[in-house]
Amino acid sequence: MPLSPAVETVSIALAERSYPILIASGLLGDAAVWDDLPAAGAALIVTNVTVAPLYAARLQAALAGRYRQVHTVVLPDGEAFKTWETLNRIFDELLGRGCDRRTVLFALGGGVVGDMTGFAAASFMRGVPFVQVPTTLLAQVDSSVGGKTAINHPLGKNMIGAFYQPLKVVCDLQTLQSLPARELSAGLAEVIKYGPIADMAFLDWIEAHLPALRACEPAALAHAVRRSCEIKASVVGQDERETGLRAILNFGHTFGHAIEAGMGYGQWLHGEAVGCGMVMATRLSQALGLVDAAFADRLVRLVAAAGLPVVGPVLPAPQGGPAADNAERYLALMRVDKKAQDGDIRFVLIDGPGRAVVRSAPDALVRQVIDACCR
Ligand code: NAD
Ligand code: GLY
Numbered sequence: 001m002p003l004s005p006a007v008e009t010v011s012i013a014l015a016e017r018s019y020p021i022l023i024a025s026g027l028l029g030d031a032a033v034w035d036d037l038p039a040a041g042a043a044l045i046v047t048n049v050t051v052a053p054l055y056a057a058r059l060q061a062a063l064a065g066r067y068r069q070v071h072t073v074v075l076p077d078g079e080a081f082k083t084w085e086t087l088n089r090i091f092d093e094l095l096g097r098g099c100d101r102r103t104v105l106f107a108l109g110g111g112v113v114g115d116m117t118g119f120a121a122a123s124f125m126r127g128v129p130f131v132q133v134p135t136t137l138l139a140q141v142d143s144s145v146g147g148k149t150a151i152n153h154p155l156g157k158n159m160i161g162a163f164y165q166p167l168k169v170v171c172d173l174q175t176l177q178s179l180p181a182r183e184l185s186a187g188l189a190e191v192i193k194y195g196p197i198a199d200m201a202f203l204d205w206i207e208a209h210l211p212a213l214r215a216c217e218p219a220a221l222a223h224a225v226r227r228s229c230e231i232k233a234s235v236v237g238q239d240e241r242e243t244g245l246r247a248i249l250n251f252g253h254t255f256g257h258a259i260e261a262g263m264g265y266g267q268w269l270h271g272e273a274v275g276c277g278m279v280m281a282t283r284l285s286q287a288l289g290l291v292d293a294a295f296a297d298r299l300v301r302l303v304a305a306a307g308l309p310v311v312g313p314v315l316p317a318p319q320g321g322p323a324a325d326n327a328e329r330y331l332a333l334m335r336v337d338k339k340a341q342d343g344d345i346r347f348v349l350i351d352g353p354g355r356a357v358v359r360s361a362p363d364a365l366v367r368q369v370i371d372a373c374c375r
Contacts, residue, residue, distance in 0.1 A: 001032040008222070010229040012145065013237045017165045021145060021229050025218060027172040028058045028133070034066055037167060038129060040102040043067040046090055046117040047108040048077040051135055054178055059108055059133065067104070071097050075113065080266040082112050082152045084160075090120040101125040104167075110136035110183075111143030111270065115158070118149030122164035132166045135175040137187025137221070138271050141194075141228035142249075144169045146236040152265055156336040157257040163241055171229075173221055181214070185307035186271025188213060189252070191224050192302060193278060194231045197248045197348070197356040202227050203302075210305055247339055248356035251348040252278030255312070258333035262315035275308030276373075284361055284369045285349040295353055312374035326374055327367040 003009075007024040027033050043063050047056050052074045063070045073093040075086050094103065105128060107117030114132055121130035132144035150161025176184070188206075191213075195203025205223070206213070212220035232249065239245040256277030259268050268276075279300050286296040304310045315329040324332065331345070339346040344360050351357035 001035055003032050004030070007033075008226050010226060010233050012165070012233045014165060014240055017147075017240075019166060019168050021169040021171060021233070023140075023171045023173065023222065023225050023229070025172065025174045027170050028055060028175070029062055031062060031065060033170055034062055037066060037104060037131065038102070040067060040104050040129075042069040042071065042097065042099050042103045043106060044090075044094060044097070044099060044103060045070065045072040045106045045108050046075065046113060046120070047072065048075045048113055050077045051109040051113070055108060055135060055175060059106065063106070069097075071099075075116070077112075078266045079112055079152070079260070079270065080264075082116060082150075082265070084151060087116055087120060087151055090116065091124060094120075094124055099124075099128075101128055103128055105130035106133055107131070107144070107166075108133045108135065109139070110134065111139045114139050114144050115148070115150050115161070118147070118164055118166065119151060119161050121166075122149055122162040127164070129167050130164075132169040134169065134171055136179060137176055137184055137225075138190050139187075140171040140173075140176070140225045141187060142190040142232065144171070145229055145232050146246075146249075147240065152261075155261070156333075157261050157265075159336070159338075171225055173218060173225065176221055177216055179216075181307065182269065183271075184214065184216065186269040186275075188306040189271040189275035189278070189303070189308055191228050192299075192306060193249070193251050193274065194228050196278075196282070196299060196350050196354065197251050198231050198235075198354060199227070200354040202231070203354075207302055210302070214307065247346075247358045248348055250339065251350070251356055252276075252281050254334050254337050254339065254345065254347050255280040255330070257337060258315070258330045259313060261336075262329060262333050263313055268309075268313070272309055275303045275306065276310060276312050279303055279310045280312060280369060280373045281347055281349055283373055284347060284366060285351070287365050287369055288349065288361060290349055290351045290357070291353070295350070299350075312370065314374055327370040330370050331363060331366065
């Protein structure tokens with residue numbers, strides 16, 4: 001059965017691991033989306049308590065024609081549950097149901113469900129096929145694409161995981177209509193990110209269409225998802241395992257991950273932490289003379305207009321740990337970042353509009369930026 005011409009497709013080109021990202025409204029219930037998946041006796045939908053009542057029945061019905069058994073595991077909701085314990089719930093279900101290595105996993109939800117399902121797929125029986133069905137803006141524009149899978153560790157975000165590509169990514173734009181405004185804003189952080197690192201014309205477009213995006217207008221969302229996926233596809237196609245270029249997709253994430261871990265997972269949404277992290281990384285770029293004040297102010301204004309925080313939090317001292325000052329706390333957390341080398345923090349900075357660079361910066365300057373950006 002052919003796909004409707006209304007379905008936009010972006011391809012991730014990774015030789016034998018290549019796959020399509022399908023983007024349109026109403027894809028969940030479209031049989032043509034699912035009928036080229038590999039034959040198997042069983043499928044497992046992994047979702048959470050918030051998304052299951054909204055969309056699990058629709059996906060279950062669409063998959064019922066393809067798999068003899070369609071099981072569903074419903075996880076607790078939230079970043080605080082992106083843990084070994086929750087991951088084990090997926091393995092319990094797979095083993096308890098007698099699933100085999102042909103079983104296909106479906107990640108139905110936001111980035112938390114997607115990252116955990118991908119990691120489960122990468123490790124169950126040393127690898128089973130999986131499909132990303134992202135239902136948040138953040139997951140449609142970023143986390144479902146590119147094969148990064150992970151869980152958190154109390155000492156660092158996404159520290160345990162694997163690179164493992166899905167068979168396809170199915171972005172049903174209709175699902176975004178039920179997103180709370182705060183989650184939509186969180187997703188906009190990852191959309192905005194693509195402008196300063198790769199495409200200033202896209203940044204202009206985001207500025208012009210921000211009201212439409214915040215109002216969840218389908219045409220604006222469709223363009224934002226497609227262009228974001230195109231940019232991500234191009235980067236991942238050149239550097240799947242982040243040996244170099246792919247690190248630019250982490251613009252705002254070094255400061256952002258410190259905020260998430262330092263505040264306690266789930267206190268700040270990932271997108272909120274990335275939004276504020278982009279402000280801090282931009283101010284650091286400005287302090288290093290890489291961008292001028294006009295560019296930095298423009299980006300800060302856009303992040304604020306997207307409904308995201310632009311003032312960083314003062315991080316609490318770790319329980320039982322020494323009371324370090326705020327900048328020291330950030331620096332300690334950022335040294336655990338995956339980009340750090342021998343304790344040297346490497347930041348994704350803007351090196352002129354539309355161009356990113358990964359480099360270190362003097363601690364004293366980073367401290368100044370943290371002090372200026374946090375209250
Ligand atoms: P999330 O998965 O926690 O989802 C946000 C909230 O929205 C949750 O409460 C969820 O239940 C709810 N929700 C999901 N879909 C909904 C819908 N259609 N309607 C109503 N509510 C809905 O958060 P997120 O922002 O999607 O993802 C953040 C996670 O993604 C973080 O853990 C982050 O580390 C990860 N991430 C991974 C990558 C990657 O490359 N793998 C990239 C960026 C972010
Ligand atoms: N979200 C960053 C990456 O996929 O590399």
